[in-house]
Amino acid sequence: MELAGTVAVITGGGGGIGAALGKRFAAEGAKAVVLVDVDGAAAVRAAAAIGPLARGVECDAAGSAAMAGLIDGVERREGPIDLFCANAGIARALDVTSDDAAWDEMWRVNVMSTVIATRHLLPRWLERGSGYLMVTASAAGLLTTLGDAGYSATKHAAVGLAEWIAITYGDRGIKVSCLCPQGVRTNMVFGPGTDGTIGAEQVRRLGVMEPDEVAAVVVAALREERFLILPHPDVARYFRAKAEDHDRWLSAMRRFQRQLQTPQ
Numbered sequence: 492m493e494l495a496g497t498v499a500v501i502t503g504g505g506g507g508i509g510a511a512l513g514k515r516f517a518a519e520g521a522k523a524v525v526l527v528d529v530d531g532a533a534a535v536r537a538a539a540a541i542g543p544l545a546r547g548v549e550c551d552a553a554g555s556a557a558m559a560g561l562i563d564g565v566e567r568r569e570g571p572i573d574l575f576c577a578n579a580g581i582a583r584a585l586d587v588t589s590d591d592a593a594w595d596e597m598w599r600v601n602v603m604s605t606v607i608a609t610r611h612l613l614p615r616w617l618e619r620g621s622g623y624l625m626v627t628a629s630a631a632g633l634l635t636t637l638g639d640a641g642y643s644a645t646k647h648a649a650v651g652l653a654e655w656i657a658i659t660y661g662d663r664g665i666k667v668s669c670l671c672p673q674g675v676r677t678n679m680v681f682g683p684g685t686d687g688t689i690g691a692e693q694v695r696r697l698g699v700m701e702p703d704e705v706a707a708v709v710v711a712a713l714r715e716e717r718f719l720i721l722p723h724p725d726v727a728r729y730f731r732a733k734a735e736d737h738d739r740w741l742s743a744m745r746r747f748q749r750q751l752q753t754p755q
């Protein structure tokens with residue numbers, strides 16, 4: 492896929508990786524970039540920083556009716572959506588003891604938002620015989636995140652969902668990529684309340700990339716129409732090691748967790 496001339500929609504576009512994707516897509520010649528975020532002011536600010544081809548919209552990516560309206564509005568205003576980045580996500584340091592409401596929110600944002608967007612896009616894309624979905628999952632969807640059962644479980648589900656869509660609709664012109672970064676310098680890892688959490692400490696120790704660097708890797712991978720996008724090359728190595736010997740990988744993760752829990 493070449494980004495020049497495309498209409499791209501990015502959820503979670505008010506900051507972090509989503510805003511960086513929008514900026515980079517515009518630099519690559521996108522015709523229009525729509526940044527969608529529950530934080531409407533952040534989406535509008537991020538769009539203004541890109542320029543007139545970008546628009547910021549307040550919308551809950553996990554709301555089916557709202558997203559149906561958003562997709563319809565973009566297609567009427569900006570034109571047919573070529574690329575949809577299901578990038579909105581949350582991390583909440585959930586344990587299995589966390590309550591159902593906290594787990595429900597996690598599933599809604601990290602998994603159902605992709606189901607919902609794809610549900611509303613598919614009829615249009617199948618009719619045109621083309622459409623590109625990029626799901627921002629995480630290295631946690633291939634490996635794990637220490638200290639956040641909800642993030643680990645839902646990001647595994649996000650990877651599985653992206654694979655399923657790629658297999659089921661790939662022969663009908665629907666292309667899918669799945670972005671699985673490790674640590675990226677955004678509010679999720681460096682924002683308020685993240686200091687001292689083991690999940691944030693894990694990714695900070697393993698190496699942090701800038702959102703703009705991730706966006707550059709994404710553009711190169713979209714050009715190749717590659718499914719799995721791994722901005723941190725180590726993730727491929729860890730994933731192979733896990734597949735080769737699951738029990739050894741679990742012991743190594745327990746050892747890493749003990750190290751992070753030991754005061755420095």
Ligand SMILES: NC(=O)c1ccc[n+]([C@@H]2O[C@H](COP(=O)([O-])OP(=O)(O)OC[C@H]3O[C@@H](n4cnc5c(N)ncnc54)[C@H](O)[C@@H]3O)[C@@H](O)[C@H]2O)c1
Binds near residue numbers: 502581674
């Ligand atoms: N930062 C990292 O280290 C890292 C690593 C791997 C994957 N990710 C994933 O990257 C994606 C982007 O996260 P980020 O790191 O840029 O964090 P971020 O917190 O800076 O950005 C996430 C954005 O999503 C928005 N959002 C949250 N819920 C929403 C909803 N229901 N509808 C619309 N927007 C919503 C937030 O307001 C925020 O602007 C997430 O899916 C995250 O899980 C991040």
